Structure formats: structure tokens, C-alpha cells
Amino acid sequence: MNRVGFLLNSTEGIVTVPSVEVSSSYVGREGSAGEMKERVKATFHQWPVGTRGLYTAWLTFDKVGRWALDIEVREPGGGVARTDISFLVGEIPLAPAVGSLAPKSESKTLADVKGFEELTTGSLHDPDLYMVKIAVAVTSGKPSVITFASPAFCANAVCGPQVDVLQELKNKYRERAHFIHVDFYDNPEEVQGDLSRARISSTVLEWKLPSIEWSFVIDGQGRVAARFEAFATLEELEAELLRVL
Template sequence: MLKKSKNIINMNKITLKYLKILITQIILLLVLVSCDIDTNPDDISFNTQNSLSVIIISSDISIGSNKIKFAILNIEGNPIINQETKFKGFISPLEDPKSKNPISFKWEPWPNAGGVYQSIIDLNSSGYWKITVLYEEDKNLTGEAIIQVNETPQTPGVGKIPPKIHTKTISKELSLDSITSDIKPKSELYKSDFYNVLGTKPIVINFSTPSFCKSGSCSPIIENIKKLSEEFQENIEFIHVEIYDNLKEIKSSGNINLGKISQPVKIWRLPSEPWTFLIDSSGKIVSKHEGYVEYENLRKIVSNLK
């Protein structure tokens, strides 16, 4: 029995090893797309000859309305930027490809001249679904991506009251540089514990790690949030939560692999970073956003938060 348990443990370690390699490759590709850096198609396992590559960025997809973000690469492996009018899209259950419905999507610019496409898609059942993209400039070019749809969201859902969590604040015991990796932090984002504020006033809470971000979008989104806090901080609480709990150890060693995920991130079951949640004064989530959100789009939502 002991030998069997050891074999299972070894198998789990091997599985985790290859999962980490795959995740690292995907993250690297996303960073290249967001920064508009050319990529080599021979290095992209998602790409096939005479086809587009559709890279799904959203990681928490469930029954109901979903904002799904994705990048589209051409046959050379380069991102196709800001050409939403030249694409047609469809979605269908994987087991029933004939039952396809059209989807529309728009371009969302990201910093460094990059960006992603996003589509609001209503999904009525769990399981695997297929997104198909047709490039009308060349109708021989199509791309497909498979998404997994869960019964319920992994992260706290819109319209729900999220789990109460304690967030780190500046104190005699905790200096600002010990609770955020932001190189130019705004102290107002670390003055209130989320646990004490929830249900008393509107909240914008962001989970990110500006200095150690794997997606490359943490710093841009936190800059947008800092800018918004200057305009709305009188009526809205702005809170930043660092992804890692042991920043001093990471900084002194220079080894991000030593990072320990913070308890709030675990409790909210966040599968990626960054995430931004907007919560009304009753404590319910009004909207949530994975990855980067353009300043004007975010400001529009924040200005209506009550």
C-alpha cells in the first residue's frame, strides 16, 4: 500500500511538472501578444499550417453571460491587431458543431501597442465549447479554440456578496514596501481592511503583483486604479491586494518561485492575475474583470458605482 502511494505521489509530481511547463509557455505567448512582439510560428504549438491561432485569455468561464478575451495570431505567428470588422465568429457545443451561433467581438487596446479581442457570450450549459474565427480578408484562414464552461464561476460571481477577507494595511508592523510590489505605491490603497469596509461603501478592489506579473498587465491596471482613486476616493474605497504574501523574501532572493500566494487570493480562488472587482455599498459585486481594463472603460463603470 505504501509503495502504491509513493507511485501516485510520483505521478502527481510528474503531472504538475508538465502542467507548469505548459502554463509557462502559454503565459510567455500572452506576454508577447500584449507587447506586440513578433513570435516564431514554429515555437507555437497552437498554430497549424494555413490557419489562425486563437488564444483564449479568460480563465473563469461558466454558465451565463461571459466576457471572453482572446488573441488572434496569423499564420506567421504574429498578432492580428485591431481588425474586428474583418472577422466573423461562431460558437458551438463541442459535441454538436452544427449548432453554431454567431458571436461579435471588439478590439480592446492594451499598453505597448498590443491588445485583445473580447466577446460577450451567453452560454447555457457546462462542458466544452468551440469558438471558430473566420478572417474575411482571406476566407481560407480560420482559427478555433476550445473553452471549458463550468456550472458556476470559480471566482466570486456578479450579483453575489464575496467572501469577507482581511487585506493588509499600513501599520507599525507592516511597511508599505512589505505589502505591495508596486514601485510607486499610493498609500491610500492600503489604509483600509476590506473586511471592515465591505457593505459600508462602494469598493474597487484589485488583486495584482505589479513587479512580478506573469501576464504583463498588472502595472498598467494598477496605474489606472491609482488615477481613478484620485478622482473618486471621497465616495469609493480603493484597495490593492498583492498576489504574494512574502514580498521581502522574494525581493531579497530575487527568486519569484519562492512566492507564497496570499490568503485573500486563495479564498477568492483567483486562477490568474490581475483581477479587479467593483462592489456596491450593499456589498454585492457589480462587475469583475480579468486582466487589463482600458482606463476610460473602467472609469465609466466606477462613476456609476453606488
């Protein structure tokens, strides 16, 4: 199962109806007729700040090639508005797949640096999120929640305050799991105001992350139990963490 997230805009602004219908089709090659696979509801998740939110649905993509999603929005007057998106599904997932062993990364901690400015581009400096290396956490027998994000450079439409959510989740379950933040950039102290100097974190490269914001729930055996590209709400992360506690 894959979590698919998307924003919807209309001429009146951001669409925030509670749910929309999503149909997935396997297209295969450009120009061929789509083979419908699933029809599910995508639920709107309000973000903790501002007015934005994200629709998410869980879908299965069991073939390599081009897929399409047809999205239907019920309008107040009874009509239906439609839009669609298409994308390629590769043979091998770029980021660690659900069920795979999490990479045993020697991620940086507070013990490795002079201060928080070498660990995060953000202003939230919670030492609990930088105490344990990923390699230690995923072999400890306890579940872990790992967030990769660069708070100061959260600029795209599906990027949100993920480290704040990680801290909130940590405050609820700190004795039962590990909670780790890894900045997307290896040199946060050098990139503030000058992204041209950025070096991507070696941990990000080891995890082969194709975009700037990801969160993973790792079970007690060190395997990926759930993964979230772009912003994930507290409710989404908590639900997956509870499955492995």
C-alpha cells in the same frame, strides 16, 4: 454574462483591427457537433503602454461542458482569417461570480505592516490603495474596485499594468468609491528575485482566484457587479463603476 479576453497574433505580428466577429458554440462532449449560441463583436482595447492590447467580448455560457469560440478577422483585401479556441465551463465559478456577495476579507493595509514592500511587488506606492480592508469596504455602503495583481511578476501575454489603471481610476472617483490593491503574494518583500519563496495571499485564496490578475467592481450592497480576468483598461473599469455609483 462573462467577459472573454484574448490576444490575436498573425505572421505579421499582433492583430489590432478595431473589432472581430466571435461565435460561441456549445460542444458538450469531445467530437460532438457544436450548437451555436451567440454571435457578437469583440472590441480591441489598446493598453496604455507598449503596442499590446486585448480583444474583449461579453458572452453567456449557460451549460456545463465544453464550449468553442470561432473568431473571424476581416483582412484588408476582403478575405476572412479564422481561428478557434475551446474550453471547459464548470458548474460553479471559481472566482466570485457576478451577483454574489464579495468575500469580507481582512486584507492587509498600511496599518498592518512596516512599509509598502510588504504590500506589493510593484514600484507604485500609493497609500490610498492600502488604507481600507476589503471587509470594511464591501460593508460601507459605497462601491469598491478591487484589483488583485503582482506587478513585478506580470509576465504572461494578458497581464498588464493594472495597479496603474486602478490608481488612475481612484484619482477620478476617490470620494465616491473605495479602491484597493491586493498583491497576489503574501510576502512581496521576500519573493523579489526568488519566486520559489512565494506564498499566495490568504485573501487571494479566500477569493479562489485561478490566475494572477483579476479586478472586481463591487456595488454598494457588497455584491460583485463586474469581474475582469487579466488586464482591464481604464475605460472598461470606469464603465462598470459608473453603473453602480
